[in-house]
Amino acid sequence: MTKNVLKISGLRVAYGGIQAVKGIDLEVNEGELITLIGANGAGKTTTLKAITGTLPDCRVDGHVEYDGQSMKGLHSFELVQRGLAMVPEGRGVFTRMSIHENLLMGAYTKSDKALIEADIEKWFEVFPRLKERSAQMAGTLSGGEQQMLAMARALMSHPQLLLLDEPSMGLSPIMVEKIFEVIRSVSAQGITILLVEQNARLALQAAHRGYVMESGLITMSGDADSMLDDPRVRQAYLGEG
Numbered sequence: 023m024t025k026n027v028l029k030i031s032g033l034r035v036a037y038g039g040i041q042a043v044k045g046i047d048l049e050v051n052e053g054e055l056i057t058l059i060g061a062n063g064a065g066k067t068t069t070l071k072a073i074t075g076t077l078p079d080c081r082v083d084g085h086v087e088y089d090g091q092s093m094k095g096l097h098s099f100e101l102v103q104r105g106l107a108m109v110p111e112g113r114g115v116f117t118r119m120s121i122h123e124n125l126l127m128g129a130y131t132k133s134d135k136a137l138i139e140a141d142i143e144k145w146f147e148v149f150p151r152l153k154e155r156s157a158q159m160a161g162t163l164s165g166g167e168q169q170m171l172a173m174a175r176a177l178m179s180h181p182q183l184l185l186l187d188e189p190s191m192g193l194s195p196i197m198v199e200k201i202f203e204v205i206r207s208v209s210a211q212g213i214t215i216l217l218v219e220q221n222a223r224l225a226l227q228a229a230h231r232g233y234v235m236e237s238g239l240i241t242m243s244g245d246a247d248s249m250l251d252d253p254r255v256r257q258a259y260l261g262e263g
């Protein structure tokens with residue numbers, strides 16, 4: 023039977039008087055690559071922050087279950103230990119540390135040094151650009167390389183579920199293609215992914231299933247291939263018709 027990794031039901035989030043998320047349901051099953059697409063301000067990042075419990079002071083209603091349990095009140099350290107990793111918008115790499123040091127930081131919940139180094143080598147195979155620049159300061163990397171480093175760092179914690187917030191944002195078309203190649207390859211290794219993206223075409227091409235979010239509501243969901251063929255998605259998100 024398919025294992026449910028993430029189950030969101032009736033989630034509502036309000037920042038003061040602004041209802042950013044208006045009661046959404048979303049599920050991610052083990053091994054799936056799910057994308058949540060939608061325009062600027064639709065509520066996608068707020069949804070991810072509700073999953074990790076990193077929202078600022080605001081009203082949250084509804085349920086978020088990870089691995090069948092609520093995560094209310096857990097510290098980020100405990101979330102990472104339980105296999106939840108997030109790569110936020112803007113990436114947040116440690117700019118004054120080298121690539122290698124950033125990757126070591128990603129393994130902060132682990133203690134076996136030999137295994138950590140073996141993991142770094144493993145992820146260097148997926149991210150060869152990082153291997154070539156292992157000693158380079160993260161702050162001197164290009165935007166795309168920093169995005170790769172942020173992903174590799176999150177993967178160092180052995181996540182069961184990887185949350186990615188707009189990984190293609192601000193990158194050149196070639197780098198965007200490369201990032202999506204990496205996302206597919208991470209997914210092919212069996213890691214469950216929830217991908218928030220504005221690049222609907224690439225996201226749906228990579229994903230198994232998708233959800234469309236508009237003004238705080240999920241307005242469409244389904245199999246990614248059928249969504250790519252859906253006239254409403256084609257018109258609103260793929261720039262067609």
Ligand code: ATP
Nearest residue numbers: 037040042060061062063064065066067068069078
């Ligand atoms: P983007 O792609 O621009 O990040 P998004 O779909 O991720 O868009 P959110 O960032 O979740 O959208 O924003 C949803 C709504 O909530 C927007 O109207 C936004 O202005 C509002 N909002 C987000 N963060 C805050 C905050 N800290 N305080 C007040 N309002 C906020």
